[in-house]
Amino acid sequence: MGFPFISNDLGIDLGTANTLVYVKSRGLLIDEPSVVAVDKNTKKVVAIGLEAKRMLGRTPGEIEAIRPMKDGVIADFDLVEQMLKYFIRKVQKYRFYFRPRAVIGVPSGITEVEKRAVVDSAESAGVREVHLVSEPMASAIGMGIPVNEPSGNMVIDIGGGTAEIAVLALNGMVCDMSVRIGGDEMDESIVSYLKKTYNLLVGESTAEQIKIQIGSAFPLEDELEMEVKGRDLVAGIPKTLRITSTEIRDALNEPISTIIEAIKQALEQTPPELSADILDKGIIMTGGSSLLRGLDERLRQETNLPVNVIDDPLTCVARGSLKIIEELDKFYPVLMTTSRKMR
Ligand SMILES: Nc1ncnc2c1ncn2[C@@H]1O[C@H](COP(=O)(O)OP(=O)(O)OP(=O)(O)O)[C@@H](O)[C@H]1O
Ligand SMILES: [Mg+2]
Known part of the structure; x- marks a missing residue:
């Protein structure tokens, strides 16, 4: 058989x-x-992946959800x-x-x-x-870019933990820069903004939700707002607030500027022949954080280059x-x- x-x-x-x-x-x-959920006492893993993420920030005392x-x-x-x-x-x-x-x-x-x-x-x-x-x-190969050709392509992968900027040609990375700033940093900026401005404490998952729902890197045609629930640091009790996309954009400015600076540096270090290719073809952006509203527009404005976000940046x-x-x-x-x- x-x-x-x-x-x-x-x-x-x-x-x-x-x-x-x-x-x-x-x-x-x-x-x-x-994400991995671990029992603090026994050090045993109790859940992995989706199930463990649901526990992040809301685990009972003995269980800790860790991002390894x-x-x-x-x-x-x-x-x-x-x-x-x-x-x-x-x-x-x-x-x-x-x-x-x-x-x-x-x-x-x-x-x-x-x-x-x-x-x-x-x-x-x-x-x-x-x-x-x-x-x-x-990512470049996933997008079907012919990486073995001499012509250069700039690919920027902005994920959760890192932003990776690479110029690819002839099967190699001609220029490669990686900053340890990505979506996580953006979430953290939202957490500290709400703490500083409103004495409101929110968890990482809530901050990520805010970022996805109303976060942006460039002024929006119609600015957005949403209700946020957290804990009042002074009174110690739960509190609800309305926040706007304008203030979240301010909060996100630091990590975003750092990423953009790194991109500019990478462009400066790119050999001139390849710069010409990038000028023609533009920058290709991928990774989950490339979905942040207006990030492409912001990058376009700051570099004067065409910027494309690929269709399915997460996969x-x-x-x-x-x-x-x-x-x-x-x-x-x-x-x-x-x-x-x-x-
Ligand atoms: N619509 C969206 N707007 C803004 N950010 C988003 C959106 N969707 C997902 N993200 C963010 O994308 C990030 C995850 O992206 P991705 O899966 O590419 O990262 P990763 O590959 O796991 O991380 P890394 O490449 O840094 O190791 C998270 O920070 C998430 O909050
Ligand atoms: Mg990634």
Whole structure:
């Protein structure tokens, strides 16, 4: 009888905010927050992913919801390993017959030690062959940009923990800048703004909701407002406030300006031939935070370059990673080197 030959190679985006797993011929099977809930007393993991995120900021005393990948780096090796294992196992029906290969998209600023941790975790989760690729490169491939050509493309991936700015040409990153500022920082700015201005304490999840609902980086045609619930720091009791998109834009200005400064610096460091390409083709923006209202317009205004946000910025790295594993021979040159890369 035999088993049907099903190749279950994986394209994985190990993001600070979200982890995605694409499986060849089966599609996007995992799209969950990179969150792990841990029992403080026993140190045991009690939930991972969506279930754990629901616990963030509202866990009972003994349970702590942790994001093991803070600021684009691995903050807790052990938990990242357990999380990655959990997601990989979840998609692996045929693991005893065909151990999959995987390409994993990671921040470009990742250290050797962090690379090892990612590779080891995937291997111990049953992956037979692990390759790493930088997030901007994976996004570009996910978008179908011909990265092997000499012509340059600027890709900016603004995620939860990092903003990565890369100029790609001839299968490599000609210019590569990574700042550890992304959507998380924006959320934190909202938390501290509400605290400073209204003595109102809100959690990270509420701040993220505010950002998505009314946040912006450029004046809106119709400014928005919303009701926010939190705890009054003085009276110590719950309080409701109405806040406007204008004030949230002010609150977001610092992290956004920092990202834009980094983009300008990257443009300055780009070799002139490639600058000419970017002038023609513009900047391509991806990552969840590129969905912030008016960020494209703000960038357009500050750089005088065309700016395009891609259609599906949240899944691009995972799609690109899968494409790479499907055509490994073609894409081999774009992979990151790891101390043990053999072939
Ligand atoms: N509509 C939106 N407006 C603004 N921000 C958004 C929107 N949708 C998602 N985000 C933000 O996008 C971020 C997540 O993006 P993404 O999944 O690309 O990050 P990641 O890949 O996990 O992180 P990183 O690439 O930094 O490791 C979160 O901070 C989230 O709040
Ligand atoms: Mg990302």
